[in-house]
Amino acid sequence: MGHSHGLSVEEQRKEDIKVGVKGFWILLLVTFAEVAIALFLKDLLPGLVVRLFMIALSLYKAYYIVSIFMHLGSExxxxxxxxxxxxxxxxxxxxxxxxxxxxxxxxxxxxMDARPGAxxxxxxTSKETSMRSIDDLPTQLSFQS
Missing domain, CATH: 1.20.5 (Single alpha-helices involved in coiled-coils or other helix-helix interfaces)
Structure with a gap:
């Protein structure tokens, strides 16, 4: 993760492992909070509040990953x-x-259809889609030069 001056290789490795494990637990807790909100609180809270919580937690996870694991927090x-x-x-x-x-x-x-004769x-022709029926399509293609 980060490089601290004055630490041996073994000490630096231990510090990196601590940062990785801490990041794992933080991201795991935030993910569990998102799942709990989605499963249990979606019926208790208004939809907008649930969406705002989910967006906020997702943005926090993105910020944490970018700042710690991608080293942008110290840049x-x-x-x-x-x-x-x-x-x-x-x-x-x-x-x-x-x-x-x-x-x-x-x-x-x-x-408005700009093609001649359209x-x-x-x-x-269909209420389900705005596509025209196959019968309404021209049978031959013509390219005007």
């Missing part, structure tokens, strides 16, 4: 930011793409 702020900020942008991008994809899926039939707006 300078700039180094930690080069790892944490791109991850935050990745999470934001996933949420944004899911949001936009859901919007496009729910409003798919309201969009119905406008697109005809919905």
């Amino acid at each position: 300078v702020g700039g180094m930690a930011a080069t790892i944490v900020l791109p991850m935050a942008l990745l999470i934001w991008a996933v949420i944004a793409f899911l949001w936009e994809g859901n919007y496009a899926r729910t409003n798919r039939n309201a969009v 119905e406008t707006p697109a005809k919905e």
Whole structure:
């Protein structure tokens, strides 16, 4: 784990094992708390409270793993930011793409079909999906140049 100056190799190994065992027990307790909340408290507490507890405990586990096992807890702020900020942008991008994809899926039939000869707006034939029936599809493909 961390390297302390002035310790022999055996002493450093023992310190590393202590940090690893402590991390194991902390992560085990937090995981048990998450499972207990999911199994036993989900009916007693409102759904939003349960979700907030689960998010908070998951973020704590992620922080602990990154700070202890990935050694970012002892790094300078700039180094930690080069790892944490791109991850935050990745999470934001996933949420944004899911949001936009859901919007496009729910409003798919309201969009005008720009192909020549296509119905406008697109005809919905099934209540389960917004896909058109196989009978409505053209039998031949034609590419206009």
